[in-house]
Amino acid sequence: MRIIGTAVIAGLSVLLPGAAPAQADQLDWHSCSTGPEDEVGTSLDAAGAQCAELQVPLNYSDPNGRKITLAIARRSATDTAHKQGTLVVNVGGPEASRQGVTWFLDKNPSLAAKYDLVGIDPRFFGRSTTLECGYPTNLYLQSVQYGSPTRADFRRSSAVARDLAGRCAPYKDLLPYTSTRNIARDLDVVRDQLGVRRLSYFGVSYGTYLGAVYMQLFPEHTDHFVLDSAHAPDNYGPNWTRETAQADAAALADWAGWAAQRNADYQLGATRAAVLATVDRIAAATRRGPVQVGTHQVTAAMLPGLLLTVDDTDASYAEFSAQVRVLRDAVAGLVVTPTASQEQRFQLYDLTDVIPEFSFSANTANQCADRTTSRDPETYYRDIQAHRATEPLYGPLARDINPCAFWPTSPAEQPTTIANSRPALILSASGDPALPYAGQLAMHRALRGSRMITLQNSYRHGVYGASPCVDTLTNHYLTTGQLPTQDPTC
Structure with missing residues (x-):
């Protein structure tokens, strides 16, 4: 898409490399804490x-x-x-x-x-x-943590993305x-x-x-x-996440090998393939309908976000294995209690409060200001469908629509x-x-x-x-x- 309003930065001598010598320290330094809660x-x-x-x-x-x-x-x-x-x-x-x-x-x-x-x-x-555009925690997390495996899910994702973008419209000057x-x-x-x-x-x-x-x-x-x-x-x-689905799947497979070696502890499968088959059964169950996990329901749209890993330490993989075991038992119809970290995440997914410390609005605005993206929602849905065979679990999350598709301004540069x-x-x-x-x-x-x-x-x-x-x-x-x-x- 055409970038509107490209700004040409020129003549700012203090900012141009080599244009001016550095000043002496001009800042007024003081203590950092603003109170006991800081x-x-x-x-x-x-x-x-x-x-x-x-x-x-x-x-x-x-x-x-x-x-x-x-x-x-x-x-x-x-x-x-x-x-x-x-x-x-x-x-x-x-x-x-x-x-x-x-x-x-x-x-x-x-x-x-x-x-x-x-x-x-x-x-x-x-x-x-x-x-601060007033992003409720649950809506923002739906935007970045939920995928769109079905047309109905995509309609919901699009509605959330449009809602979040609209909340920033009063701040077009920033x-x-x-x-x-x-x-x-x-x-x-x-x-x-x-x-x-x-x-x-x-x-x-x-x-x-x-x-x-x-x-x-x-x-x-x-x-x-x-x-x-x-x-x-x-x-x-x-769209920086678009290429992450296959890397996420490779990381999941690495964890599956770790869990297989500890099958006596987690009982998720004795081989890497068996552990991944357990994950596939969880995914299949969520596609049939929501799965009850404690007081919460896990849907197919939520599941990919719950199955992301970013740390391959024993401690991280152990916690992740415990979470997958909870999901496995829930799919089997058992009454389960989420792990403490699972419960914290579920509570955030349900939280309607606006929490300025999370800086959700600024994070989204930064991405929307850096690059343009398609304003046609169907572009995203077609992209998801085109990669379903190679990215069955993570593709609907990695390629999902985002608020920048409805953003009230265009990048300035x-x-x-x-x-x-x-x-x-x-x-x-x-x-x-x-x-x-x-x-x-x-x-x-x-x-x-x-x-x-x-x-x-x-x-x-x-x-x-x-x-x-x-x-x-x-x-x-x-x-x-x-x-x-x-x-x-x-």
Whole structure:
């Protein structure tokens, strides 16, 4: 679809790479906690961080126009004799990310001590200027966690997507400026205000795409960049999940092999095929009608979302196995009690409250501002049907319609074309179920100066901290700036 209102950013000297020297630190730092219920702020204070606010343009093509506020956290380096610089940490989402400071500190205290650690709540998230369209929790989770295996399900999905889009219509003045490109521009303003010429960066999941966009827009302001579990360079936006169904199925098969080896504990099947057959029987039962699980009903539209995995640790697979056993027993007609985590999810599915801390509206708006998508609902249903044979379980979820199909505004700019030679280190799991490995390889090719560490035979999303081999190579890069000479495997 045609992109309307493309903005050309020019003449913003403070934002253009190399156009102006960095300022001295201009921020007014203070304690982070706003009260006893502010868990993020309290944890930042306990870690020795301070917080500040910064005004940035809503629209960078009108730098003297309306301003919005960014919330920033910083923990100064404590090992000043070996200080490496400033490391911005983005934990993904997109979501509030001031807690990136404590996330990285927990992962590696000794390395964290060598950096000024910075976390930023992106525009419209967390303590930054907010965008809240009034998304009820249950409706948003239906949009992102339910699929459309039947025509009736698709009609319901379309109605929910239209409803959510309509709730953001009163905020048309903000919606075009929620994009990743603008978040990257904000990051460079923060860099300037911190008084540093080059930023180092650690981004996870969505944070990898933000990091890559920043590298493209501001290549001369980048230092050590780590991208953990990378997005493909050209698909972040309304339909970023489209290619995930087969990766989700591969991760489910990996779990099935794990469960088969522990059949005495879970009794889901003695072989991988037998465990997957148990899942097939659960799916077949939900297609015949809702299955009673405690006080809740599981439908065919809900099931794929309940069967997603993102972590292949023993603890995660054990909990997942317990959940599948509950579903198996429910299908057999037994009275069952959901596991504690299942019950929590079911309660969220039923929750009609609007919870601003979840930032559902801002997350959706960010995707809709980054790329266009088809405005014809039938496009999505045809896509689901065309892939039913190869993606029977997860396809109706991965390819489902979303609010951007009915969004009240169009992107203000073309999406960023990522293609540069700046150095970066990409961390990947070969079986990542959330962001398939093929897309991560594509990001590696687009960032021609990058190296890529692959954690082999791993079906997880988020690699740092999961492997001593990966961590050692990553820490060496963050300490020395030296990338591996080749693409290592761990």
